[in-house]
Amino acid sequence: MLELSGVSVDIAGIRVLRGVSLAVPPGGRVALIGRNGAGKTTTLRALMGLLPVREGRVALDGQDATTTPAHHRARLGIGYAPEERRLFGSFSVRENMLLPAEVLRLPRPETARRLEAVFTLLPELRELAPRRAAGLSGGQGKMVALGRALMVGTRAVLLDEPFQGLAPALAMRYAEALARLHQALPEVAILITESNPELLRSLVEATYVIERGEMAPA
Amino acid sequence: MADWFAENGLLLGLALLDGLAYAALVFMVAVGLNLVFGVLRIVNVAHGSLFAIGAYTAASIGIFFASRGLPPWMSYVALVLAAVAVGAVLGPLIEKLLLRRIYGHEDVLQLLVTFALFMILEDVQKLIWGVQPISQDTPLRFLGTVDVPFGEDVIPFTAYQLFVLPGVAVATLLALAWFLRRTLTGRVIVAVTTDKEAATAMGIDAARIMLLTFTFGAGLAALGGALASPTTALVPGVGAQTIVLSFAVVATAGLGQIEGAALTSLLIGLGRSIAVYFAPEFEVVVPYLIMVAVLLVRPQGLFGVIETRRV
Numbered sequence: 001m002l003e004l005s006g007v008s009v010d011i012a013g014i015r016v017l018r019g020v021s022l023a024v025p026p027g028g029r030v031a032l033i034g035r036n037g038a039g040k041t042t043t044l045r046a047l048m049g050l051l052p053v054r055e056g057r058v059a060l061d062g063q064d065a066t067t068t069p070a071h072h073r074a075r076l077g078i079g080y081a082p083e084e085r086r087l088f089g090s091f092s093v094r095e096n097m098l099l100p101a102e103v104l105r106l107p108r109p110e111t112a113r114r115l116e117a118v119f120t121l122l123p124e125l126r127e128l129a130p131r132r133a134a135g136l137s138g139g140q141g142k143m144v145a146l147g148r149a150l151m152v153g154t155r156a157v158l159l160d161e162p163f164q165g166l167a168p169a170l171a172m173r174y175a176e177a178l179a180r181l182h183q184a185l186p187e188v189a190i191l192i193t194e195s196n197p198e199l200l201r202s203l204v205e206a207t208y209v210i211e212r213g214e215m216a217p218a
Numbered sequence: 219m220a221d222w223f224a225e226n227g228l229l230l231g232l233a234l235l236d237g238l239a240y241a242a243l244v245f246m247v248a249v250g251l252n253l254v255f256g257v258l259r260i261v262n263v264a265h266g267s268l269f270a271i272g273a274y275t276a277a278s279i280g281i282f283f284a285s286r287g288l289p290p291w292m293s294y295v296a297l298v299l300a301a302v303a304v305g306a307v308l309g310p311l312i313e314k315l316l317l318r319r320i321y322g323h324e325d326v327l328q329l330l331v332t333f334a335l336f337m338i339l340e341d342v343q344k345l346i347w348g349v350q351p352i353s354q355d356t357p358l359r360f361l362g363t364v365d366v367p368f369g370e371d372v373i374p375f376t377a378y379q380l381f382v383l384p385g386v387a388v389a390t391l392l393a394l395a396w397f398l399r400r401t402l403t404g405r406v407i408v409a410v411t412t413d414k415e416a417a418t419a420m421g422i423d424a425a426r427i428m429l430l431t432f433t434f435g436a437g438l439a440a441l442g443g444a445l446a447s448p449t450t451a452l453v454p455g456v457g458a459q460t461i462v463l464s465f466a467v468v469a470t471a472g473l474g475q476i477e478g479a480a481l482t483s484l485l486i487g488l489g490r491s492i493a494v495y496f497a498p499e500f501e502v503v504v505p506y507l508i509m510v511a512v513l514l515v516r517p518q519g520l521f522g523v524i525e526t527r528r529v
């Protein structure tokens with residue numbers, strides 16, 4: 001269970017989140033919907049520990065994680081695919097995907113197993129593996145970012161507006177990949193942000209809405 | 219043209235040899251500056267002070283070794299020892315006490331703080347080593363000179379400047395390229411350079427990498443200074459001169475590629491030394507003329523990639 005309760009966050013001295021609360025149960029699929037600037041990215045960054053939480057609590061399986069250093073959250077099994085894919089451009093796709101596993105010093109067989117599982121889930125990544133990340137298209141990059149998040153996200157993956165900018169055909173493929181992900185790894189929770197609530201309707205079980213940094217009725 | 223060569227050939231040869239040796243030293247400083255900026259996003263004005271302190275420390279250790287009657291080859295140990303000591307002591311001290319507090323602050327503040335540090339370190343040098351020139355050229359004399367054939371003539375040049383300086387620079391370049399590409403720590407440094415937040419989300423402890431990179435960069439600058447120390451009499455102000463040149467290199471090369479920094483060091487080192495021999499009044503400006511000329515054509519630098527900055 002991934003939980004934010006009453007979380008407030010400031011950026012550059014301005015309050016951006018005001019008492020945001022949400023819960024993602026184990027294996028649950030949850031959407032966070034909001035317009036541009038509503039605070040979706042900030043909410044995910046707060047969950048990842050990338051911004052200090054001023055008020056409220058972040059908890060993981062009931063354990064307080066509010067002040068857990070950001071770089072420990074990958075170790076706790078949370079994968080994050082940021083809004084703009086933010087791959088490491090000079091690395092190959094494979095290196096991008098392996099980096100978090102290497103950083104966490106996962107045993108080799110475990111790393112190989114996870115990589116294989118991701119390739120099975122997202123077959124196009126197998127072909128892209130030797131390519132330099134800088135040369136990928138936007139859609140390919142999003143797939144790689146998802147794959148990279150899954151390499152450490154054994155409990156949950158946080159996907160920030162993965163559908164934005166994807167052509168309809170690609171968006172369809174991405175949605176299918178998410179559905180396969182839920183079937184193959186039912187224990188992995190998925191939190192997706194999106195501005196258009198219709199888009200995720202069939203993919204998620206619960207929806208939260210955020211408006212101007214505050215929770216709004218769904 | 220032929221006449222010109224008959225008259226000035228020797229001078230040109232000397233300028234090239236000198237320029238090569240000088241470029242090697244500039245590279246050692248510039249590559250560290252580049253690496254540190256990439257990871258910490260701070261332009262460290264005091265980087266040149268680390269060069270100067272490395273030079274003074276190497277000379278002091280060398281003089282101490284000589285006073286103990288140690289063999290001359292030990293003066294090389296002194297160079298390495300100085301670089302390691304300065305990097306390992308001053309690197310963490312500066313990063314933890316000072317830089318750590320200004321990460322992510324406005325550029326102006328960062329410049330002021332590192333400039334203040336530069337001023338402080340200048341005074342510390344004067345306190346410890348005084349203002350009288352200090353010379354310790356055992357490493358240079360130990361290897362003697364080589365007669366370099368140049369057309370009809372030979373140019374006697376020190377083996378130290380001909381082989382040791384370029385050799386260390388090339389070895390540093392190759393080792394660094396290998397390290398950044400092939401080791402996990404190297405790839406982690408590249409990842410933090412590319413995108414600190416994404417790297418953190420991958421489980422990378424960026425604070426640790428920043429400390430490590432700064433210490434390493436400080437060590438490289440100190441090694442550059444230590445290597446330079448036998449070739450010149452040390453006086454206050456060497457730090458400023460070096461940093462200014464390596465800024466020119468980093469700006470001309472653009473950020474990111476160490477191979478680019480190496481080629482640009484060569485360009486600027488040779489340019490400067492040709493000026494020293496043929497138009498000494500331009501010595502100081504030539505590196506900047508090169509820099510301005512390059513930046514007018516390619517604002518991202520010779521080898522820089524255009525960065526898409528996100529806020």
Ligand SMILES: Nc1ncnc2c1ncn2[C@@H]1O[C@H](COP(=O)(O)OP(=O)(O)OP(=O)(O)O)[C@@H](O)[C@H]1O
Pocket residue numbers: 011012016034035036037038039040041042043083195529
């Ligand atoms: N670095 C920053 N500096 C100043 N304000 C910021 C910064 N980042 C975000 N904000 C502000 O915080 C608010 C929430 O931003 P956030 O990026 O979380 O929105 P979002 O819901 O992800 O929007 P989008 O759909 O555009 O991605 C916005 O009003 C934004 O202007």
Ligand SMILES: [Mg+2]
Pocket residue numbers: 040041042083160161
């Ligand atoms: Mg956003």
